Amino acid sequence: MIDFSDEMLERYSRHILLKEVGVSGQEKILSARVLIIGAGGLGAPAAMYLAAAGVGTIGIADADVVDLSNLQRQIIHSTADVGKAKVLSAQETVNAMNPDVKVVAHRLFVDSSNIAEIISGYDFIVDGTDNFPVKYLINDACVLHKKPFSHAGIIQFKGQTLTYVPGAPCFRCVFPNMPPEGAVPTCRQAGVLGVMGGIIGTIQAAEALKYILGVGELLAGKLLVFDALTMNFRKINVNKAKTCPTCSEGAGIKLIDYAAPVCDLKKH
């Protein structure tokens, strides 16, 4: 039981008013532990909304430092943070936003050797990374260790997201094999409209909160695809693949560190 101070009741009053949240839901949020892998375009807005919502423990994993070119979309970092470790910059922003939140800074890149231990301490994982190798690793590790997570990707004016919960289709059911280097673009060379991280990252935060609260329908088995140029949101039903290399019966997952990020631009 959390002893709500008057300040807390006021801070979370708009949540508490919701019948789907209330005091007991806010308690769940304050007790929850969410890990955000990648404090960038997707991870920054996700971390900020989860912090504002009062998620009790927010883990942030990233080994990078803030670069000037990040500031066009990574709103958790400021101009004065250029050169600072992203996890520290993110931690300072969150601490300033909400003292109820404990930030755990994991200043590292996740890989096959450390991911199991890192995710084990969290209830829900937000994939805010920018490259396929780690996206596949997060998927495989979360399936293996039965951790729910939100996958997302953004590029140019498009974004998409899918939520995994144990038993639901995983990212590899839809995209079984990782594309080779150069086959598909990432933001570094193809570019991305800054707000895409905000739109999709905030959806990831909403999924995390819905999971914590146990309300509504998650994007499990549904790939939500968004195009900012047309403002079309499409929810595409996806099924579990019988031949999925990760989550099908007897798949025998082995965590692999694939080759370096894909940065070439070709129209697919």
Place this chain on the structure above:
Amino acid sequence: MSVALNGEKKDVGAEITIRNLLFKEKIKVHDYVTVQVNGEIISSKDYDSFVIKDGDEVEFLYFMGGGR
């Protein structure tokens, strides 16, 4: 005949294989497009043989790698 391609009705002429629809849509790298027909993901090995029929719901799903 017409199909629903990524939610939009599209006239594709006669019955067409997935491979030819990918070409028709000017998609260059086929192996990394996930093709779903009426909710079933079709293996890329079958793109040449799988024939799309009138009224089928076809989704071309693309990787999006960005995020940071």
